[in-house]
Amino acid sequence: METRWLKRDYREAAAELKGKYPAPAHIDQTINQQTVVMAPDGSIPAVLLTQQIDPELYKPAYELWKTVDELPTNRATAVGSLSLPRQRKDGTLSERRVVPENVLKLLQKQGVRHGMLGYLDATPDQPCHKTPLSIKRPEMLDQNDLLIKRVDELYKQHMPSLHAIQRAEVEKGPRWQLANTAFTTIYIIKNLRSACHADHGNLPGVMSVLMPMGKFTGGELILARWRIAIAFKPGDLLLFDPQQLHGNLPFEGERLSAIFYCVRRIADCGR
């Protein structure tokens, strides 16, 4: 395993990229080997594990998960747009803010879809709950039990301390746990080249695990703060902190990403 030491932190400058698409000019180095990325302060922003997931595990998952069919109406920053008031059919404006309709049409043409599997924590509108997709398509989780366990095992092996923190949090509400792992939720996103965004629904201070699938070229994940690109392919896993600004370079082909994570307020969901 290679260790790549980063020399400089561009946090402030990178903040300006929020909601904008990353470009090759935003990176100084590309990581495509099994690598631990070390920040100047000794923290670990990312770990790339190459060819650790058996095709027998990820291929069936890909076939099932690529059927997700929702449009990312609530992910304005990640799709590089703005959250604007929804226009009703009579032309008036609703108070609800969403990704604009014409942007969604563009994304739809590009084949962008997403879906959530597992459990979500409480919002002002609803208590902790199983996602509608998990209820409607239980096989998406049930038939991928071994894959979820394998991803968890690799997380535990390579980031044991963070895994332990996450595991302890999840065990406060075992009812909301996926396959007895440190994960509560899997976010599936298809064919999205994301603009720079930070995810805040995740448990802070731990990692999310990204597993790419499909047939694609390009689509490197950019961690803007560190000016690095991570080039991954099916079979690889990327452990990273999703609360740092990240986005993708353009890609060609069909790409599906599954992000395994623990929701922020799982401990409040109760047992």
Next chain:
Amino acid sequence: MTKTLLRNPPDLKKRKFCAFPTGTDLQAQAISDATHQAQAAVGMADRHSPKSQTEADRTKKTVRKERVRLHGIYRLPLFMSGEGKDATDALRKSENWYYAEMEIMALVKRLHITYGIVNDSAIHDEIQSPPQVGERLENSPEVDEGDAYPEVATGAVYIRDAFEDAPEHGDALA
């Protein structure tokens, strides 16, 4: 030349400006254009919506008679674990519920003061004329926006009965 560079090392502030030039690939441009179009459309819709009438018209239409809220049940949605709900049910059924309810009310009133919603004297006035438990509530023409269970609030109910009739907070997995 080399000497000049050494004397003037790259300014970090300038570096900040050129570190992340905006991406201009076709995909980024297409999304950006579509967003600008949507922004313009929303701007137009906003100008033509009833909200864009003159300030006087707006005030005339939106001013409503201030609603007088009557004494009655105030439903306070609290998210609880299953165990918490069971324990709370048991507390409500116990003979100590009367005292527990008084303590909850006192806590809520203290919070009103702590967070500057009301001042001490307002609380004092309220304590002088507390609502009577069991007193019949009047039908309210509107549902309180704060009510979690409007179906209870719209009918005339007795305070004691309302607790029995109120549905559980939805169990997501049920």
